[in-house]
Amino acid sequence: MKRRPGQRGPKAPAGLDAVYGVHAVRALLARGEAPRELWVQDGNAGARLAELLDEARRLGTRVQLQPRDTLDALAQGAAHQGIVAFCPPLSAEGEESLWLRLKGWTKDTPPLLLILDGVTDVHNFGACLRSADAAGVDGVIVPKDKAAPLNATVRKVACGAAESVPVYQVTNLARAMGKLKDHGVWITGTAGEADASVFDGDFSGPCALVMGAEGKGMRRLTREACDNLVKLPMVGSVSSLNVSVATGICLFEALRQRQLAS
Helix, strand or coil: CCCCCCCCCCCCCCCCEEEECHHHHHHHHHCCCCCCEEEEECCCHHHHCHHHHHHHHHCCCEEEEECHHHHHHHHCCCCCCCEEEEECCCCCEEHHHHHHHHHCCCCCCCCEEEEEECCCCHHHHHHHHHHHHHCCCCEEEEECCCCCCCCHHHHHHHCCHHHHCCEEEECCHHHHHHHHHHCCCEEEEECCCCCEEHHHCCCCCCEEEEEEECCCECCHHHHHCCCEEEECCCCCCCCCCCHHHHHHHHHHHHHHHHHHHC
16 A cells, blocks of 8 residues: 555554664564564565574564565665565674683684774765675674764665674774784775785785775774775776675675685
């Protein structure tokens, strides 16, 4: 049923975030986090998502069938894939969790981390998380100050990546970068004035990529804490790219190198 002009669309229950799409909901359930409620598109979506819905019910989630128009109105353009979960807001992990994870590293591949310094726009943050997930990033590090909140808009833009990629919040970014070096992590910052291209950087080992805010770039102390600096070669008329676009390019160069090295 179409809404009348000026009529408000459906909203998430008070105090909860809406999480859209099969991948995002599956990531929640894989972590043992039961959504308070699931809206599922009536029709064949229920049969297609039967296994996922059974797991959600097992964890105590209330499941409701909704017409597609309702899900479309709620998602406002996000790809909901016939399912929307309502969950408590996300919160970043503390830096102690990061140090414990690095100390007891169990993966076959060396850690790949993304550091965001001064990225305050929630759409850019969400897009960076989405690229981080796609490129196999093991964690995203943000400072407590001058950082976008991990809110419902970020989850919507990230399309499930906010649920699958750990976000670590640190009190002092430059000090945390020093501790990363103690764990054997090589830190590469991005700066337009760098001499080396990102394609000449070495991302094959334990490494962290630092992206600064649009316009201002990295803060001075962050820049000084980097082991080296690289830039994206720009041959057109524009001088810079959106931070989320630049992040995606740099991360996939890191992924390319790491796949060749494996």
